[in-house]
Amino acid sequence: MSAAMREAYRELAVVAAVVVAIGGAAALLLLAMGFPIAGGLTALWTGSFGSWYVFTSASLVRAVPLMLTGAAVALAFRGGVLNIGGEGQLLVGAAAAAAVALAMPSATVTVPLVIAAALLAAALGGALWASVAAYLRARYGVLEVISTIMLNFVALHLVSYLVRGPLQEPTHVYPQSATIVDALHLPRLPGAGRLHSGFVVALTVAVAAGWMLRRTAAGFRLVAAGENPAAATSAGGIDVRVTTARVFLLSGALAGLAGGVEVLGVTFALYENISPGYGYTAIAVALLARLDPWRVVATAVLFGALEAGAGAMQRDAGVPSTLVSVIEAALILAVVATQSFRSRRQRPDVGEHVQPVDA
């Protein structure tokens, strides 16, 4: 079998696993929970891919933050950084973007500049949040899995505080910020329902991230440092600490950008439940994409559609939307299973017997 054919076969195996997992898991769960299978599956479909309007306004709108956070997780994991803190970085990014957008009256400066400043603030906010965990890892060897998860809760409480304190709306009644003026909303894409131009941002970022990994020296350093830090140092002369710190900050910046895009494109205000866990779903999105930012584009759309379909299923067929969470989990399991199956088959034949060495 040629390398290209093997590659195509691998892709096919993953796609098959995804389709079987979604259809099978959904049908089985509906059956087990006593809902009509046909009705549930129909609602899942019409609520996600059913029409152009639904696809863009529901599925793709949800895919935007998933694409950005998914790319953030993919980059981090490839670089050997287990950043589970996408959610917190997204929240801080959202808060930073809201603060900038609310602080700058749109009349004084040109609108695109304010939007750019708000998105930049979002990316910086996410990077700043990630830098705490990056510093703890570099300086004290604190596992980022733990520190980033903890920082997610800190970020949540930070947003809680902001929307009850400095950023609260003028009447001081609701725990949310004032609404950002219409002029600073990300423009909608023509003919695409409620889909905003943040989609273009997300698409560009994901493509650029994939291109960086494939084509640039910096991207290769990232992959090498993540794959084998000892060899990257010894054989590649790579400063692994610096590389690791950079990818951590970059990952945080992308997740923060997701928060900024969400505030300027969808919610137009900061409040506590601004993210339904995008930063966590991003891990599934990235894993399903096998940590390739280009594939993240597809998996983010898939997960966006699933989330949108879940809402429709609940509305139209009365099926609890948590069922979709179970489907997502089944999906991850199916993909992980096919991948570990493949890697087991790829083990080399042990052609040489290693002699025991008497020291």
Add this chain to the structure above:
Amino acid sequence: MTEPSGGDERIALVLQGIDKRYGATQALRSASLRVRAGTVHALLGENGAGKSTLMRIAYGMERPDAGAIAVHGAKVRLNSPANAIALGIGMVHQHFTLVPVMTVAENVALGGHGMLDLSRTISELHELSARTGFSLDPEVQVERLSVAAQQRVEIAKALMRRARLLVLDEPTAVLPPSESTELLRWLRSFADQGNAVVLITHKLGEALSIADDVTVLRRGRTVLVVAGKDATAAALTDAMLGAASAGEQVGKTPATDRVESRASSRIPVFRAEQATLADTSGMVRVRDASFVIGAGEIVGVAGVEGGGQRELLRALAGRLPVVTGVLERPDMVGFVPEDRHRDAVLLDRPLVENVALRGAGTRRGLIEWNTIGARTESLMRTFDVRAPGPRAPIRTLSGGNQQKLVLARELDADDMTSTAAIVVENPTRGLDVRATAEVHARLRAARDAGAAVVLYSSDIDEVLLLASRVLVVYAGTVREAPIDRDVVGRLMLGAETHAER
């Protein structure tokens, strides 16, 4: 020698007629060892002589193909270390088996049975310290301890299990000299209390200074058993290296002259002057080394474990800074480390990316994968690397082909300025005969093409086969030797060469 079942309790351990074969290698051939209670027994031999195998058998880690074992006069079968421990045998391995984040007491308690009573362990450790003059704080974390103290924890583990026979594998290889003296003194007093110590070592001086009895193994056989007071450095060296080398010394040119005349005729590639090197923990490993390595020669490096050759090689390869002194070397030195899976390759990445790894730290901008792909293909052809293709993960290659690719990458002249230089460390470890021969041919070809090649192998014969002279590292000092098994062997053991006497 008497039958082991003869039942003399004053003999702590008898191993007799031990055979052990691994695949095609006969590690031990009717080897024997007889350790008296109340003595320190040195077990000497070169790398691969069978010392460690013999002691692994005594500790129940390996089962002999043939032979008999008796402990304190009783014939025994050792099926596992648990049997050996129950019989009062303790072993301190070269590489410690401690949990760094746990305290000394917790580490000692780890191997116990039944209920965990840390306070009892702590008081027992205090009592042990008092009884044996062994300084150890039971409540300090192991990772905070020096290497010497960690070694004491290993010994304490054995003592707490009531070991009366202590086997130590190269215990001083990891210790600075003052700590080594301290340890040997302690072992002496431990033996004087009626216990027995087996000291596995390559170091002659050590054996002569402390041992009551000395057993020398060569190529799996016991070739010499002698009382420590009757042993001489010359006799022990001859036994270790083989009697054949003893008579060849007369009229041999002193090592250093020949070396300098060879080196001076070449363009120097490496030049060290009074170079001092330390390992990553800051301990000085090589002191005041001075030598020159020229273009177009293979210079061997030899040394016993912990002698400092590891640091010397890494400094030559530019992977370790020089503490004091001068070490001139080319900007790009190829390096083939002994643990290629850990230090040389990205196992799950394609061959092309593994070729691209070299120099990745300084590359800027975009990577021309097509160029590197073409270079990978040409390297694969030139070095006969058998692989499904340049895009296959390097994991899918056999060890020999992986090593050839690493060698090809490190020898690749594209990135190099004027003179090619490469440092290789145990380049054929784990390779079969055919792959070994191919790697040797590549190294010779590189030399013939004008490269400076530095070769370390723990197998001296490999060094002697390829190199034109040898840098011998012993306890931090670097000395030059010609291609002479006897001279190199003596220098490795810290003995004077005949020329110097």
